[in-house]
Amino acid sequence: MKGIVIREFFGLMKGIKSILIILFITGISVLSARYMSSSSLFAEEASNPETTALAGLSFVLILFGALFVFTLSHDAVNRDIELQRIRLLITKTSRTSVIAGKFVAIWLFWAAVTMISFVIVSAITRTFVIHELLYLWVYLAFLASLCVLLSTLVTHRTYSVILSVLAGIAMPIIGLWSAFSQSSPVAAARYVLPYYPMAEQPVLLLVTAVEAGLALAAAVMLFRRKEL
Amino acid sequence: MEALTVHQLTKTFKSKEVVKQISFSLKTGEVFGFLGRNGAGKSTTINMLTGILPPTSGTIEILGTPYHQINSIKRRIGVLPDNSNYYNDMTAMQHMIFFSQVKGIPVRKDSLSELLEAVGLGEDMDRKAGQFSLGMKKKLGIAQALIGSPELVFLDEPTSTLDIESALQIRDLIGSLASKGTTVFMTSHNLDEVERICDRIAILHQGRIEKLGTIAELREAHNNRFKVKVKYRSGDKSRETIWLERIRQVADDVKRSEPFLELVVDSEEDIPWIVDNAVEQQVKIFGLEIEQPSLENIFLEQAQR
Ligand SMILES: Nc1ncnc2c1ncn2[C@@H]1O[C@H](COP(=O)(O)OP(=O)(O)OP(=O)(O)O)[C@@H](O)[C@H]1O
Ligand SMILES: [Mg+2]
Numbered sequence: 172m173k174g175i176v177i178r179e180f181f182g183l184m185k186g187i188k189s190i191l192i193i194l195f196i197t198g199i200s201v202l203s204a205r206y207m208s209s210s211s212l213f214a215e216e217a218s219n220p221e222t223t224a225l226a227g228l229s230f231v232l233i234l235f236g237a238l239f240v241f242t243l244s245h246d247a248v249n250r251d252i253e254l255q256r257i258r259l260l261i262t263k264t265s266r267t268s269v270i271a272g273k274f275v276a277i278w279l280f281w282a283a284v285t286m287i288s289f290v291i292v293s294a295i296t297r298t299f300v301i302h303e304l305l306y307l308w309v310y311l312a313f314l315a316s317l318c319v320l321l322s323t324l325v326t327h328r329t330y331s332v333i334l335s336v337l338a339g340i341a342m343p344i345i346g347l348w349s350a351f352s353q354s355s356p357v358a359a360a361r362y363v364l365p366y367y368p369m370a371e372q373p374v375l376l377l378v379t380a381v382e383a384g385l386a387l388a389a390a391v392m393l394f395r396r397k398e399l
Numbered sequence: 400m401e402a403l404t405v406h407q408l409t410k411t412f413k414s415k416e417v418v419k420q421i422s423f424s425l426k427t428g429e430v431f432g433f434l435g436r437n438g439a440g441k442s443t444t445i446n447m448l449t450g451i452l453p454p455t456s457g458t459i460e461i462l463g464t465p466y467h468q469i470n471s472i473k474r475r476i477g478v479l480p481d482n483s484n485y486y487n488d489m490t491a492m493q494h495m496i497f498f499s500q501v502k503g504i505p506v507r508k509d510s511l512s513e514l515l516e517a518v519g520l521g522e523d524m525d526r527k528a529g530q531f532s533l534g535m536k537k538k539l540g541i542a543q544a545l546i547g548s549p550e551l552v553f554l555d556e557p558t559s560t561l562d563i564e565s566a567l568q569i570r571d572l573i574g575s576l577a578s579k580g581t582t583v584f585m586t587s588h589n590l591d592e593v594e595r596i597c598d599r600i601a602i603l604h605q606g607r608i609e610k611l612g613t614i615a616e617l618r619e620a621h622n623n624r625f626k627v628k629v630k631y632r633s634g635d636k637s638r639e640t641i642w643l644e645r646i647r648q649v650a651d652d653v654k655r656s657e658p659f660l661e662l663v664v665d666s667e668e669d670i671p672w673i674v675d676n677a678v679e680q681q682v683k684i685f686g687l688e689i690e691q692p693s694l695e696n697i698f699l700e701q702a703q704r
Contacts, residue, residue, distance in 0.1 A: 174500025178486075255484040259543065262449050262478040263502040265470035398452055 172264065175272030176279065183243060183280045192239050193284050196231055200288040203227025204295045225303040228288045232307060233347070233369055238339030240281065240314040241321065245335035247273045248322040248394070257399050270319060270391045277315040282308055302373075309376045309383075310365045316386040323390045323397075342366075400463070402427045402551050402582035403448070408457035410443050417443050419606040420457065425551075430573060430583040432597030434590070434698060440606040441586040442481035445555050448584070449478045462551055474502055477549035479540045479557055487529030491520050491539050494528060495546065504547040511546070517572055518542045519565050533560045541569060545576075552576065554585040558592060570596055590694045602698060610697070617697050625667060629660045630686035631677065638680040645676050658685070 183189055203226060232239075248270070251257040260269050289304045321338070325331040346366030349357045361367035363382070368375035403425040410418040418440040425431050433441050446452040448459060450469045459466040462475055485494060495511040515524045518538040523531070528539060537560050544552055557573070558566040566589070573583055573596050587593050593600060594614055602610040602617075610617055627650075633639035643660075647653055649669045650662040664670065670689065677684050 172501075173503075174497050177500065178497055255482055256486065258451050258478075258480040258483050259485075259498065260501055261451065262476075262480065263473055263498060265473070267470075396453070 172268040172272040172275070175260065175264075175269060176276045179247060179273055179276030180280055183276065186243070189243055189280075192243070193287070196228065196284060197288050197291065199231045200225070200228040200292050201295065203230070204292040207296060225289065225292060225300055225307070228285065228292065229303065229307060229369065232285070232310070233366060234343055235339075236311065237314055237317075237342045238336070240277065240311070240318050241335035241339040242332070244273075244277045244315070244318045245322055245325075245331040246328045247277060247319060248390075249326050249328055249331055250322075252326060252397075252399060253328060261399060266395045267391050270323065270387070270394050273322075274315055274319045274387055274390075277318060278308075278312050281311040281315065285311070306369060306373055306376055309380050310369055313365050313379045313383040313386075316383040316390070320386045320390040320393075323393050400427050401425065401460070402429075402462060403584065404458075404460040405448070406458045408444070408447060408459060409455045410440070410447055410452065411455045417606050418447070421603070421606075421608045423601055423608060423611060425582055425584060427550075427582055428577060428580045429598040430577045430585065430596055432593040432600035433584065433586045433603060434588075434593060434600055435586075435603035439603040441603055442555055444603070445478075445553050445584070445586065446480065449476065449480070449553050451480060474504065474547065475550050477544035477546065477552040479537075479544040479552075479554045481555040483540060485528035485531070485536060485539060488527060490527050491515055491524045491531075491542070494539060494543060498543045499546050502547055514542045514545050515539075517545075519568050534562060534565060537561060538565065538569075541572075549581070551582045552584070554583065556586055556588070558587060558589060566592070590698060594694045600694075614694060617694070618691060624663065624665050625670065626690040627662050627664060627670060627673070628686075628688040628690075629662075629673070629677075629684060630658050631660060632658055632683050632685065634681045634683070639682055642676055642680040642682050646673055649673070 207226070251260065257269075285304060285307050293299050317338075318335075321334060322331055325334060342364060343366060345357050345360050346364035347370070348355050349360035349364065350367035350370050352358065362375070362378065365376065365379040365382075368379055401424045405424065406422045407420045408418060408422070409416065409420050421444065433444065435441050443452065447454045448461070450473070454466070461469060462472050464472045486497075489497065492508075492511065492515065495515065496506050496508070499506045499511065512521070512524060515521060518541045520535065520538050520542060523535060528536065531539065537557070541554065541557055544554060554573070558569050561569060570592055573585070576583055577596075577598075585597070597614070599611070599613050600617065601608045610620070612620070633642070643653070643655070646660075646662060649672065650664045652661070652663045654661040662673075664673075670687070674684060674687070
């Protein structure tokens with residue numbers, strides 16, 4: 172599994188897309204942190220759980236996280252299947268390790284990106300709100316597991332890229348709509364998607380974590396039955 | 400001890416039965432050749448044995464481990480699948496390191512480069528696989544199958560696409576594996592190669608094993624046995640006729656065009672008998688050429704049915 176994690180992780184690091192995303196995310200976090208630390212209201216607002224130093228980062232990732240994670244990694248699994256490299260992996264390790272390795276790599280990549288932002292923001296604001304970072308990591312684990320499931324489910328990369336864009340846009344819209352309007356037709360989605368937990372009810376992130384585990388288990392089951 | 404035991408193994412794609420209840424076993428340290436025409440089911444069988452394809456039915460035991468625990472012995476087997484691709488942006492050496500990590504084997508660069516040298520990629524180990532020719536990719540495929548000195552190696556057409564010299568090198572490599580006690584399961588369309596390196600072979604025909612055994616055993620079971628060409632001179636015409644009549648009792652296809660006589664006998668024992676009778680009838684024998692059925696004959700007879 173180690174080899175797969177390393178290869179996938181550095182593969183993600185290398186692309187120009189990921190560099191732009193990292194710059195964008197770090198930039199936004201720094202700007203918002205600067206704004207808050209210079210604002211005289213900051214001391215007051217900090218006591219409000221809704222506004223913390225990492226608010227900028229969380230905000231960006233809630234809006235764009237799904238799109239970023241899905242479009243960067245929609246081909247994590249099906250790429251190796253399409254390019255006929257998968258046989259060289261599954262004859263060396265279990266199929267579960269292949270899926271787990273891909274998931275861990277994607278999640279680690281995003282954990283690293285957010286960690287970088289967190290360190291910079293903490294330095295600027297001289298605060299240390301680790302729980303906010305942990306919430307983000309749960310949220311990102313959810314996205315990473317869904318991404319691996321998508322990539323296992325959809326064998327062709329042309330389809331998975333289209334789906335990744337559609338899902339990346341639709342998920343936050345549905346999720347936020349359900350989170351903020353109890354009368355909306357999608358209100359039930361607040362308990363399924365991680366947006367309501369992220370925005371309002373962090374305790375519900377437990378559900379999100381369970382869902383991530385389920386998505387990963389589904390991906391493993393699918394992958395184990397695939398004829399490669 | 401058996402390195403591999405297969406019982407009633409079957410694979411069905413949709414409703415098409417491609418491998419039909421085959422059973423065989425491999426002894427530790429033997430080189431087993433799996434032959435058959437295109438589409439006979441060789442690769443499908445290898446893919447089932449190595450965990451690439453789930454079998455439809457039947458049982459497999461690899462290195463004393465039941466098939467459902469195959470993950471626990473993947474470290475101890477090596478596989479060159481029938482078609483496989485590589486990472487264009489990685490060098491041969493980087494592949495070897497990556498595959499060692501995937502396999503969970505400590506990375507030892509010196510032994511990895513030894514493997515690359517053994518397959519003939521010594522000079523290309525720092526080139527990217529994206530620039531490799533078909534033959535070079537095949538060599539990389541063989542090298543990666545041998546990472547971590549596996550006890551059982553599956554090689555699907557290890558020498559196809561290789562030039563003659565490289566094929567010989569790989570043939571030697573397989574021979575040296577066997578002498579170190581590695582069990583090898585290989586497919587090949589090169590019968591000469593199979594004849595030289597395989598201890599036993601199986602001929603697969605439309606998903607069934609039609610023949611199985613050592614090459615000597617297959618020869619024995621084969622129909623057209625020994626083709627004999629005799630160069631002779633007779634002293635006495637009537638005695639020659641007696642000799643020829645005796646020969647016809649044991650031989651078929653007797654063709655005479657002096658000073659040669661061609662015939663086909665069922666058993667090797669008939670040859671000294673023919674010579675003894677020649678002596679008795681004062682027929683002088685100047686030369687004797689015996690042609691054993693080649694694997695090719697055996698194979699063709701199989702394939703023509
Ligand atoms: N995934 C698949 N779906 C359906 N049929 C398949 C599949 N894979 C193989 N087959 C069929 O199974 C049969 C056996 O194929 P296989 O690749 O095992 O042959 P082979 O003996 O390895 O041939 P070759 O010498 O050409 O490599 C063929 O008729 C092939 O068309
Ligand atoms: Mg084949």
